Amino acid sequence: MTTPEPNTGLERLYRESGWTLRQFAQAVNRIGTERGTPLKYRSPSVHQWLNGHLPKEPTRPIILEAFGRRLLRPLTHAEAGFPTPPEGSISHPSTVDGLLDLGRQDMDPSRRSIVGAALFSVALSVPNWPDVVGRMEMVGSGKPLSIGMADVDMVTAMTDRVSELDDQFGGRHARPMAAAFLVNTVAPYLRADAPEQVRKAMMSAASFLCYLTGWMAVDEGLHGLAQRYYLKGLELAGASADHSTYCHILRGMSVQAADLGHGTPAVRFANASSAASPRSGPRMNAFLSGQQAHAFAIAGDRVNALRSVQETEKSMERAESSSGTFGGYSPATVAYHVAQVRHALGDVSGSISSLQLHFKLRDSTDSQVSSLRFSSMLAERQLEIGHLEAACGTWNKVLDQYPAMHSDRVDRHAAMIPSLLNPYRGNPLARETHERATQALKK
Incomplete structure (x- = not known):
């Protein structure tokens, strides 16, 4: 029979506790008694555990609880060197x-x-x-x-x-x-x-x-x-x-996938979110269908993307007011989703118009992170259709706020500015914006 390896995780917790072997056993026995399952462990059993012999499965959560009380923090099976209990086990946390x-x-x-x-x-x-x-x-x-x-x-x-x-x-x-x-x-x-x-x-x-x-x-x-x-x-x-949060999280997973350009999982998560949604009002319907529209567009499904846009706009029209938005979803967010759908389907000019509408509809409660991200998108798309001065103007507004921001997504947009403007450095405004971005990225 193979000799077990010492349980280094359990040994670490044991040393941190400051217990003797006898005190460890007593702590486990005491909790067993409290739970109505009296135990009679002694020092030799503890010594075996430390040497790698697994305690009985019902005893393992009691050992975790004993250490949790001693060390004043919750502990996991993995920290104690125990295998995770099978799904459905009473002790399976x-x-x-x-x-x-x-x-x-x-x-x-x-x-x-x-x-x-x-x-x-x-x-x-x-x-x-x-x-x-x-x-x-x-x-x-x-x-x-x-x-x-x-x-x-x-x-x-x-x-x-x-x-x-x-x-x-x-x-x-x-x-x-x-x-x-x-x-x-x-x-x-x-x-x-x-x-x-x-x-x-x-x-x-x-x-x-x-x-x-x-x-x-x-x-x-x-x-x-x-x-x-x-x-x-x-x-x-x-x-x-909690149906609402379950759907909210699935939608967030779709947003993540869509932003990374993964159309198939974006559609899968967005559809799962919509399918699991409880009976809800028009604002939540817009919240879900707007993301479906973006996901379908990333996946190249033009028909379903445009159909979902129409559903989103109709649902938002039926919503009672712009106050109390669900998940921050508002007419401004609808305009953003339309912009993303248009861009994914190849309509860059239409995407710019929708982003500009988004900024007209935003209010002071909207996220500063999204403001800089969406402004960066707007500038990139303005440059894409040859509107150099408009793009520089938008980028300079981003650079005004950029030093206070700690966002990797905003950083990635800012890092693109110098390379995108390199071909246009003969233009004074482009050169000035290029230099400003380069300096901002060094800080």
Whole structure:
């Protein structure tokens, strides 16, 4: 029989705890008694665990809870060197464990380059709504903790604040804050004791925070990481029976795929979002069909793209008012989607007109990140049809705001300015804009 390798993960936690072998065993036995399953482990059993012998499966979450109480933080099976329990097991904390592992890797500067190296997957499999709805996980808390609706409100408010920072400055600095909040506050709340209504509300709030964190990862160009956050968000949305956030996340996945030029997955995610949508009002219908239009256009499906544009415009006309927009969707966003459809279908001039309409319809609550991104698109398309001076004027407006922005997507647009203007440096305005962009990129 092969001698097992020492469990380095468990050994690390054991040393951090400061326990003796006897104290470790006593802590596990005590929690077993609390749960109505008395245990009688002694030092030799602990010694075997550290040497690589796996504890019985029902004992593993108890060991995690013992260390969680001692070290005052939630722990995952992977950290303790244990295999992940099979799906459906009572002790299987897959969503919370996965969220903790993902968030901790994202927080750790030494791991961030590894996490960010994951590639966007066009074949990503997402859980269907019937497969995830109501899947409540039996998870235990470390230190006894009870939560109420006030804690849910706090998570929602913090998510709103992080979103505001992302809108104003980009996701590069806001996203690590979101990851830390997920690990240090939200994940323990997901394991806390709470009435059913509160548990579902907390999972729903955590789901949207996962979506926002994924959205900010997209802004940094970390597309594989973004997909991992999106999948965790879908699991939590399903477990909390939150149809709206589930659809919102799928739509965000379609936006990501479309922006990367992957038409087939963009259509698949957009259609899945629309199919899973609960009965909704015209504004949400526009929110979903507008993205479908963009996805169809990227996929080269002109007929369905134009049909979806018409559905979006009709739905927006039926919406009661421009206030209270769902997901930030407004007439300005419709104009942006029409611009993207026109450009994907080869109508560059029409795309410019629609982008200009978009900016006329924007208001002060719209994202500064999207303002710089869409302005950059406008300048690139103005240059594409030979309107050099108009393009330079638009780019100079972008460069006015660029120093305060921390967005990889905006950075990529700004980095294109010098090369796009190189052939026109004989023009004084083009030369001045070229030099200004070159200097801005050095800072």
